Each structure stands twice: as C-alpha cells, then as structure tokens.
Amino acid sequence: MKEYVSEQLLQIINKLKKQQFIPEDIIPRFTVERTKDKSHGDFATNLALTLAKPAKANPRQIAEKIVSLLPQNGVIEKVEIAGPGFINFFLDESWLARQVSAALADPHLGVSRVKNPQTVVIDYSSPNLAKEMHVGHLRSTIIGDAVARTLDFLGHQVIRQNHVGDWGTQFGMLLALMEQLRHEGHEISMELADLENFYRQAKQKFDDSAEFATRSRQLVVELQSGNENCLALWQEFLTISLSHCQKIYDRLGVGLSPEAIYGESAYNNDLPLVVRDLEKTGLLIEDQGAKCVFLDEFKGQDDKPLPMIIQKNDGGYLYATTDLAALRYRQNQLKADRILYFVDVRQSHHFNHLFAVARKAGFLAATTEVQHMGFGTVMGDDGKPFKTRSGSVAKLADLIDEAENRARMLVAEKNPEMDAAELEEIGRVVGIASIKYADLAKNRSSDYLFSFDNMISFEGDTGPYMLYAYTRVASIFRKAEIDENSLSGEIILGEEIERELANLQIQFAEILSRVAERGTPHLLCAYLYDLASTFSSFYKNCPVLSAESEKSRNSRLQLCLLTARILKQGLELLGIGTLERM
RNA sequence: GCGCCAGUAGCUCAGCUGGAUAGAGCACCCGACUUCUAAUCGGGCGGUCGCAGGUUCGAAUCCUGCCUGGCGCGCCA
The missing domain is CATH 3.30.1360.70 (Arginyl tRNA synthetase N-terminal domain)
Incomplete structure (x- = not known):
C-alpha cells in the first residue's frame, strides 16, 4: 500500500x-x-x-x-x-482486516512471487578444507543461507555455490603426512577425525623436517600435474573434510548439500582459458615476470596502478585467477543474472578490483549484477577476533556444543520434570537458534561481539524469545483443540494492539524484498522481533479463548494463526527451526 | 603514506532514499501471575549521535577538515 x-x-x-x-x-x-x-x-x-x-x-x-x-x-x-x-x-481499518484475511487464505502468506525472477548465484560458506570449520565461517554460512532462502521464497532461481578451498600448496604437506602415516601402518580416517590436529602436525613436520618439506612440495607438483596416486590421496582427504563440513551444516540447519560444492579445484582447467581470454583483450601485461592486469582506477602507493596478478612468474595461478574463472563460469554456464559473495568485508578491495577486471574482460554481461556482501568480524569480549579460552581459533563444532549445552541447562532449570529426550531436542533447537539469531540480528557489515551470555539469555531480543513467542501461539491452538483450517469469519481490529498486530502482519512482504535486495537478514530479525513482542502484548491484553464473544474469539484466533505462520516462515527463512512447546 | 570501514544510553546493538520528540534489548528501579506458558507484560531511569565547520525549511544520516579505533595495500586466500 x-x-x-x-x-x-x-x-x-x-x-x-x-x-x-x-x-x-x-x-x-x-x-x-x-x-x-x-x-x-x-x-x-x-x-x-x-x-x-x-x-x-x-x-x-x-x-x-x-x-x-x-x-x-x-x-x-x-x-x-x-x-x-x-x-x-x-x-482504513476494514481494508487492513481484509488484508489479514487474504494473507491467511494464502499459503504464501500474502507474499507474491517476483514478476521477473532472476537466476541468483550465491557464493557462501566456502571453508578451507585443509582445516576444520571455525568461527570465521559462521557469518558467511548463516547469512548467506538466510539470503538464499529469502530469494528462493520470493521466486528467484537460487544457485548455491560453496567455493571450498580444496586446492593449493597447503595440500602438499597434508598429503605428505597422509602418505607417511599410511606407510607407518596408521588408519588414515582415524587420524583425520581431528582435522585441526592433523593440520597442526603436518605444519609442524613441514617446519621441522627438510625432508618432509621437500616431499610436500613434490606432492604439490604431482597433484597439479594430475598424478593419479596423488589425486586419489587428495580425494580421500576431501571426502573426509567435506563430511566434517556437512556435519556442521546439518547441525546448524544450513541448506548446503554436496550439490552446492564447487571448489577452487573445479576451475583448474579454466585457468589457462582465463589467461587466454585476458590476453585477447590486451589487458594482460607482463611485469617482473608475472602476468598482470593494471586498471587506472586501482592505484597503490606512489599513485602507480595496482596489479592484479593473474599468473605468477613461476607459471602458478593465484586466487584472483580462480575468482575470475568462477565469475566466468557463473556467467556463461550458470547464466547468472545476479551473483552475490558472502565473504569477509576485509576482502572488499579485492572484490572491487575483481569485478572491475571481469567487466573489462567481458566475463560479465552488462546487465549482470555482482555484489560483495561483506560481513564483519566476530569479536570476543576483549574486542579482538573471537578466540577460545585457550587462545586458539574457535572451532564451529565446539561453539555449537557449548551453545547446546548451555541451552539445555537453562531449559532444564525451567522445566525440572522434562524427560531427557525432549530436553535434548529442545536444547538443540534453542542452542542453534541462539547462535544464529544473535548473528543474523546484527548488521551484516559491521563487527560484532560474540557473547554466549547475551545470546542464550531467555530475556529480550534473542533467539529463545522468538521461539517462546511461537510456542505461546501454538499452545493456544493446542488448548483450543480446533483445526486451524476451519477458522473463518471477519477480522475485527477493536483494540489498538490488534490493529498494531495486523499492521505488522501485512508488512512481511516488503521486509522480505528489502532483505533480498540488500542481503541483510537483520531487517527480518528486527521485523520478527517486533511482531513477536507486539504479539506478546496482544496476548497479555486480549484474551483469545475466553474472548467476550464468539466473533471476537474467532477474529483473535485468526490473528494468532497468522502471527504463528509468519513467525514460523520468517524463522525458517533465517534457517531457524521452531518448537511447539518449550 | 594511500585507501576502506567504524565511532549513537553504563553494556550490546537498530536507525531505510535527509524528516516530526534519536529507538530496542541487557543492566538498574517500580508494578503485574485464582485467567490461553511470568522464558512474559506495563512503567521509570539513562544520549553534547567522536569533535568542528558547511549544505538544507529540516542532518545521527549528505559534504569538508580533524581526533580515535579496526582493516587492507605485487606474486597467500
């Protein structure tokens, strides 16, 4: 309106x-x-x-x-x-009431699909497979996922691309260690159970033993030249590492599956083509033995144009080359209309540079939108990037464990008689919701302070509050023992708070389109919190089941139902599951 | 040195394309459970929007300068 x-x-x-x-x-x-x-x-x-x-x-x-x-x-x-x-x-109040009825009658909650659907490629999560997923991957993974879900809901064709780090020199030392351990009769999959430790061991040996380092470098060369044994070993490593990631995605409820995996190595054959194409455009210039692209808009020190190095003086390729190849692929093969990168904001210079070169080289159509959806750093209490108590990088698996444990303890406190199985399930959902909501609720581009105490608190603007609001609606319907589909009748907005609630309910669509446009799920969080807290006021002030008239009861039940549906749908778009009771 | 980002209540954060009296949550203080889950609700306290100019009918928002903090800046990703 x-x-x-x-x-x-x-x-x-x-x-x-x-x-x-x-x-x-x-x-x-x-x-x-x-x-x-x-x-x-x-x-x-x-x-x-x-x-x-x-x-x-x-x-x-x-x-x-x-x-x-x-x-x-x-x-x-x-x-x-x-x-x-x-x-x-x-x-007009009756117009508002009719909008509520219409939204309720619509399985899509009154949110219309876009008239011109786009093919949107979303690059998110993209962990380095040499190591275990850590806190640095949290934001990319869950913000990217929320935006992907939202675009999908609005009717766009979403292609998720998990641009995993599965290539590069670091794999040499990992393969060298695998080789050595196998030679010594160890079971590799056991050793790889703790990827982080495995990486540390390999690094240690690489630094300590000249022999090991030589073998590592040799293996990199063999890997890159397509040696079969080497590739098999590499593949074995990837399989295990990817299953670690998938476990995290599943626990977090992130909509990434193996289908979305399209890592750096997938572009190996395209890299020479990138060089070829760039040469054709005349953009490629040799400087100090390296093949570079210089754009006047990107100047470094002394006002000299900054190079984008496409091929090193030893013939090797760099991330810029891979990223160009990825853009080229996404444009030509995936037919993207829009490409979104959920990558650390610190890489914004790289992306601006990348996009400019890609446009100039003709890798991108003039109409294709490409945006770096940068996100800030997760900070600890000390104002420095979040670390564990021991000072190491926090593994996502540990973070999730702790959130679930804390949530379970708090739920148990509130419900001393709850059986273990239900406690487990509720703790899991609440724990994950806490982490995700706390992150998603913050503006994407700025740094934020990570605090278990704040996010798992059951008071205020938190994941648990949202879940609780939903269970309150659910419990009304449980108590009423009515089929929600049988509800009908006019919506009456007699009380101010009812009007307010209805007014919020019909704003769902415009919020979603803003989230989709800007890649900012925090707007959806703010909206859902507003809806949940307005509902809480309504719940307090307006008796539903014991309303003064049948008409009013019916109307209020419908307001409850639409609230529940929007909350559930909205949380689902954030990748957060709901509970019927807690 | 150059560039990018940030600085809003004690703390954590919103604040849309410049709009009306700058908003939440936490913390603190008061009040509300015989009534659909009080993990809640209502009220109070709390701000020279980093500083100084400028543009405008109107600036937290735009422009300029400065201060503070973070990050980036040729063969890592």
Missing part, C-alpha cells in the same frame, strides 16, 4: 504540473514512509515540503492542495496535515 500511496501522489504531481502550480520539469524527490509514531498515522509523505521551493508556496498550503486532489478510496480512511507540512495517512 506504500506503492499505492506513491502512485496516487505521482498522479497528483502531474495534475499540479498541468495546473502550472509547479514547473513542468520538476521531479520531486519525495518519500512515503511508515511512521514511527502512531499519532502520525500509518504512512507519511514529505511531498509538500519538497514542493515548497519549486511552487514558491507555503508547504502547509501545498499539503492542503495535495489532500484536496486525493481521490476517494477504500484504503485510506483519513488524511491529516501535520507539523511543517507532512501529510499523514491513516489506513
């Missing part, structure tokens, strides 16, 4: 131009916004204020003129002029 109001105003602007009230060539930059203060109605526009200068008139008078030109309609019940010349719109 925001669009509806904007539409009406645009027509009025045209009328004002015809009347020569304002000059023909003026394009007013006005906004229609939801108001913060209910006394200002549901929407407000600053149109009259922006027209004051071109019309050479008092904004309040202009506002009156605009209001007089507004057509009668069933959407807006009342219009007021306020302050310096704002126009406030009050939504």
Whole structure:
C-alpha cells in the first residue's frame, strides 16, 4: 500500500504540473514512509515540503492542495496535515482486516512471487578444507543461507555455490603426512577425525623436517600435474573434510548439500582459458615476470596502478585467477543474472578490483549484477577476533556444543520434570537458534561481539524469545483443540494492539524484498522481533479463548494463526527451526 | 603514506532514499501471575549521535577538515 500511496501522489504531481502550480520539469524527490509514531498515522509523505521551493508556496498550503486532489478510496480512511507540512495517512481499518484475511487464505502468506525472477548465484560458506570449520565461517554460512532462502521464497532461481578451498600448496604437506602415516601402518580416517590436529602436525613436520618439506612440495607438483596416486590421496582427504563440513551444516540447519560444492579445484582447467581470454583483450601485461592486469582506477602507493596478478612468474595461478574463472563460469554456464559473495568485508578491495577486471574482460554481461556482501568480524569480549579460552581459533563444532549445552541447562532449570529426550531436542533447537539469531540480528557489515551470555539469555531480543513467542501461539491452538483450517469469519481490529498486530502482519512482504535486495537478514530479525513482542502484548491484553464473544474469539484466533505462520516462515527463512512447546 | 570501514544510553546493538520528540534489548528501579506458558507484560531511569565547520525549511544520516579505533595495500586466500 506504500506503492499505492506513491502512485496516487505521482498522479497528483502531474495534475499540479498541468495546473502550472509547479514547473513542468520538476521531479520531486519525495518519500512515503511508515511512521514511527502512531499519532502520525500509518504512512507519511514529505511531498509538500519538497514542493515548497519549486511552487514558491507555503508547504502547509501545498499539503492542503495535495489532500484536496486525493481521490476517494477504500484504503485510506483519513488524511491529516501535520507539523511543517507532512501529510499523514491513516489506513482504513476494514481494508487492513481484509488484508489479514487474504494473507491467511494464502499459503504464501500474502507474499507474491517476483514478476521477473532472476537466476541468483550465491557464493557462501566456502571453508578451507585443509582445516576444520571455525568461527570465521559462521557469518558467511548463516547469512548467506538466510539470503538464499529469502530469494528462493520470493521466486528467484537460487544457485548455491560453496567455493571450498580444496586446492593449493597447503595440500602438499597434508598429503605428505597422509602418505607417511599410511606407510607407518596408521588408519588414515582415524587420524583425520581431528582435522585441526592433523593440520597442526603436518605444519609442524613441514617446519621441522627438510625432508618432509621437500616431499610436500613434490606432492604439490604431482597433484597439479594430475598424478593419479596423488589425486586419489587428495580425494580421500576431501571426502573426509567435506563430511566434517556437512556435519556442521546439518547441525546448524544450513541448506548446503554436496550439490552446492564447487571448489577452487573445479576451475583448474579454466585457468589457462582465463589467461587466454585476458590476453585477447590486451589487458594482460607482463611485469617482473608475472602476468598482470593494471586498471587506472586501482592505484597503490606512489599513485602507480595496482596489479592484479593473474599468473605468477613461476607459471602458478593465484586466487584472483580462480575468482575470475568462477565469475566466468557463473556467467556463461550458470547464466547468472545476479551473483552475490558472502565473504569477509576485509576482502572488499579485492572484490572491487575483481569485478572491475571481469567487466573489462567481458566475463560479465552488462546487465549482470555482482555484489560483495561483506560481513564483519566476530569479536570476543576483549574486542579482538573471537578466540577460545585457550587462545586458539574457535572451532564451529565446539561453539555449537557449548551453545547446546548451555541451552539445555537453562531449559532444564525451567522445566525440572522434562524427560531427557525432549530436553535434548529442545536444547538443540534453542542452542542453534541462539547462535544464529544473535548473528543474523546484527548488521551484516559491521563487527560484532560474540557473547554466549547475551545470546542464550531467555530475556529480550534473542533467539529463545522468538521461539517462546511461537510456542505461546501454538499452545493456544493446542488448548483450543480446533483445526486451524476451519477458522473463518471477519477480522475485527477493536483494540489498538490488534490493529498494531495486523499492521505488522501485512508488512512481511516488503521486509522480505528489502532483505533480498540488500542481503541483510537483520531487517527480518528486527521485523520478527517486533511482531513477536507486539504479539506478546496482544496476548497479555486480549484474551483469545475466553474472548467476550464468539466473533471476537474467532477474529483473535485468526490473528494468532497468522502471527504463528509468519513467525514460523520468517524463522525458517533465517534457517531457524521452531518448537511447539518449550 | 594511500585507501576502506567504524565511532549513537553504563553494556550490546537498530536507525531505510535527509524528516516530526534519536529507538530496542541487557543492566538498574517500580508494578503485574485464582485467567490461553511470568522464558512474559506495563512503567521509570539513562544520549553534547567522536569533535568542528558547511549544505538544507529540516542532518545521527549528505559534504569538508580533524581526533580515535579496526582493516587492507605485487606474486597467500
């Protein structure tokens, strides 16, 4: 209805131009916004204020003129002029009520699919397979996943790409260690159970033993030249490492499966083609033995253009080459209309550079959107990147364990009589919800402080609060023993809080499209929190099952039902599961 | 040195394309459970929006300068 109001105003602007009230060539930059203060109605526009200068008139008078030109309609019940010349719109209550009914009748909750679906490639998670997943992968994984789910829900064709680090020099020492251990008669899969430890061992040997280091380098060369034994060993390593990742994804409820895996090694054969294509465009320049691309827009020290090194002086390729190959593949093979990278914000320079080179080289169509959805660092209490108590990088598996344990203990405290199995299940869901909600609720691009105490607290704006709000609705329906599909009848918005709740419910669609556009799930979190807390007030003030009339009871049950559905759907888009009781 | 990002209540964070009296949560203080789960709700306390200029009818938001912190800057990813 925001669009509806904007539409009406645009027509009025045209009328004002015809009347020569304002000059023909003026394009007013006005906004229609939801108001913060209910006394200002549901929407407000600053149109009259922006027209004051071109019309050479008092904004309040202009506002009156605009209001007089507004057509009668069933959407807006009342219009007021306020302050310096704002126009406030009050939504018609019965219209609002009908919107609620319509959303309830729609399995898609009143959210329409986009008219022009895009093929959106989403690059997220992308862990380095040489090591275990750690806290640094958390944000990419869950924010990327939430955006992927949202785009999918809106009707886009989403292609998830897990650009795992499965290639490079570090694999030499890992393979060398595998080889050695096998030679000594160890069971490799056992040794790889703790990947982190395995990596440490390999690194240690690499640093300590010249012989081992030589063998490692040799294995890298063999691997890259396609030696079969070497590839088999490498494949074995990947299989185990990928299963570690999949375990984490499954625990976190992240929608990444082996199908999404398309790692660095997948582009090996494309790398020479990237060089070939770049040579054709004349962009490739040899500098100090390395093949580079220089763009004037990217300058380093001394105002000299910064190179993007495509091929090293020893013939080896770098991440820029792989990233270019990936862009090329996503454009040509996957037919992407839009490509999103959920990668640490510290790489923003690299991505800007990359995108510019790719455009210049013709790897990207002019219409293809490509965006680096950078995210900030997860910090510890000390304001430094989050570490464990022992000072090492926190493994995701350990983080999840701790969240689940803490959640289970708190749930047990609240429900001393709950049986172990249910406790386990609830602890699991609450623990994961806590981690994910705390992260997703923060603005993507800035750093944030990781705190178990804050996120698993059962008070305030937390994952557990959201889950709790949902269980309260669920319990009404359990108690009422009614089939939710049998509900019908008119929605009555008698109480202020009911009106507020309905008003929020019909905003779901516009929130989702903003999340999809900007890649910012925190907007959805804020919205759902708003919905949940408004529901809590409603729940307190408006008896549902014991409402004063059957009509009111029916109406309130429907408000409850829509709240529950939006909460469940919204949390699902965030990748957070719900519980029927807790 | 150059570039990017950040600085908002005691703490953690929102604040949309410049809009009305800068908002939440936590903490603290008061009040509310014979009634659908009090993991809740209502109220209070708390802010020179880093500083100084500028643009504007209007600036936390845009521009300039400065201060503080973080990050990045040729063959790692």
